[in-house]
Amino acid sequence: MNNLKSHIKISKRFWVGALTVITLYSCVPSKNIREANTNIPEQFKNVSTDTVNTATVKWKDFFSDPNLIALIDSALTNNQELNIMLQKVGMAENNIKAKKGEYLPFVGVYAGADVDKVGEFTRNGAVEKNLTITEEEEFPEPLTNFQVGLSASWELDVWKKLRNEKKAAVLEYLASVEGKNFMITQLVSEIASAYYELLALDNQLTIIQQNLEIQQNALKMIKLQKEAARATELAVKRFEADVYKNQSNKFQIEQKIVETENLINFLVGRYPQPVKRHSEAFLERKIDTIFTGIPSQLLTNRPDIKQAELELSASKLNVKVARANFYPSIGIKAGVGLEAFKTKFITETPQSLAYNLVGDLVSPLINRNAIKAEYANANNKQLQAVFEYEKTILNAFLEVSNHLSEVKNLNESYLLKEKQVDDLTKSIDLSIQLFKSARAEYTEVLQTQREALDSKIEIVETKRDQLLANVKLYQALGGGWN
The missing domain is CATH 1.20.1600.10 (Outer membrane efflux proteins (OEP))
Incomplete structure (x- = not known):
């Protein structure tokens, strides 16, 4: 039953998106330009x-x-x-x-490091205060973060x-x-x-x-x-x-x-x-x-x-x-890399593996x-x-x-x-x-x-x-x- 409801929701989203695209198509202006006259004696x-x-x-x-x-x-x-x-x-x-x-997809290499200290009487601070990594090692404070990986972005050339x-x-x-x-x-x-x-x-x-x-x-x-x-x-x-x-x-x-x-x-x-x-x-x-x-x-x-x-x-x-500028642009962004708060953990996989995939559709309104x-x-x-x-x-x-x-x-x-x-x-x-x-x-x-x-x-x-x-x-x- 839940699968059926989920399917109905996805179908609704699809048809709403399709209807939006059709509406945008109908609003796009068009103008006919005459062909050049190449007739010569x-x-x-x-x-x-x-x-x-x-x-x-x-x-x-x-x-x-x-x-x-x-x-x-x-x-x-x-x-x-x-x-x-x-x-x-x-x-x-x-x-x-x-x-x-x-x-073509734009692919880049990224590497970075940052440090973050949050207040103890906040949600994140309270959680970090009570966390331990191992029995011998407490959660570090302030929190450092190191990351390295690949990122990609691609605009789908639908139009x-x-x-x-x-x-x-x-x-x-x-x-x-x-x-x-x-x-x-x-x-x-x-x-x-x-x-x-x-x-x-x-x-x-x-x-x-x-x-x-x-x-x-x-x-x-x-x-x-x-x-x-x-x-x-x-x-x-x-x-x-x-x-x-x-x-x-x-x-x-x-x-x-x-x-x-x-x-x-x-x-x-x-x-x-x-x-x-x-x-x-x-x-x-x-x-x-x-x-x-x-x-x-x-x-x-x-x-x-x-x-x-x-x-x-x-x-x-x-x-x-x-x-084509009147039509929606569809883009995909993705990234994959390694991330850890200490450099000694950054090569330990799959624990340090991080990735993301994002798709977006933007249309002028x-x-x-x-x-x-x-x-x-x-x-x-x-x-x-x-x-x-x-x-x-x-x-x-x-x-x-x-x-x-x-x-x-x-x-x-x-x-x-x-x-x-x-x-x-x-x-x-x-x-x-x-x-x-x-x-x-x-x-x-x-x-x-x-x-x-x-x-x-x-x-x-x-x-x-x-x-x-x-x-x-x-x-x-x-x-x-x-």
Whole structure:
């Protein structure tokens, strides 16, 4: 009969606990967040749907200049920003270990000693006064106590809160790796861009120096013409002014060369020093064809898109973690060890053996506003991650489209500038010959020289822009990190 009553009491407790859990479940809020829209056009404008993609080419194979390759190699080791990012990746990896440890039992070793004296006219004092350990030994006063053993605590991950935290930490780590890869693509692009800028400046300096020789020869000629009364002082001053102007431009370009070299040195992580390079035959540098593949390949090739996708997945798990805070937490605590009031008894078992086992269930009841706020924040962060993911995809597609158009238009522009430079270069000698024979004014000679110089500077800039556009398109497609 007593067993039956005991069984009825246990059943009542079980059903009360189950009813409490069901009630708590029904009070837990939920919010549906829309899925990210990853639909993008099937192909780029005026590009075939061939899946061959230059983004899969390693950067060491994409660039052919050994000096540029050496600079990038050095930067990947010494660049401070990249090394800072690597530390963040390491911290994200350590966070995985921390989260993994949270859903495993915590086991510790403890040892302690204490002394206790109670009043004789108390319950404990009266009991201890009349106790003896053996016939020869009385109960000690004051009472000492020595203990040593193991303790363990474990939160049962019934609602998968701790496991979801660990999975979110893994995704955040992977996102940080993709963030590092994206930084590498930016670093490679920045170094290549600065390097090509430096080559262009070298060529512009050479053009100005060559043009100065032509102008100085023209100045000598105009002075002779003046002595022969075939030219005026005005013509001499105009020619001198053009020489001074180009001498001034020469110093400006030299300053830009210093600044560009130091930019490269900063990216490589070293103090100012000359940048090794070969600037000859800059205009003859080949512009490689870039194969864009299809837009959907951006989702797998671009590190920033993969990073945004992983962060979105992590935010979904964080919502589950925040929701699990509404549910009761179940914990188990246990300990086992040896305990005695004298050290000589501590090894006598089973008399000195002590152990305990405690289970508890704690559920939020009154102060749920903080938990609701955390849950609302987690949902907002998930929606934010959805928009961030969509924005990254849209930005990637537009970047590729812009650079594709830029490559095409620059190629057309360069062909026309080649013809312009050729015609204007030939016109310099013609204008001088015509001036000598009094069939042209000195202003025509000046104008021809200026236009020829400008056209040569512009074609160098166009070649530079072509090289930069190729690098940017390669980066936009997701190349440069592997």
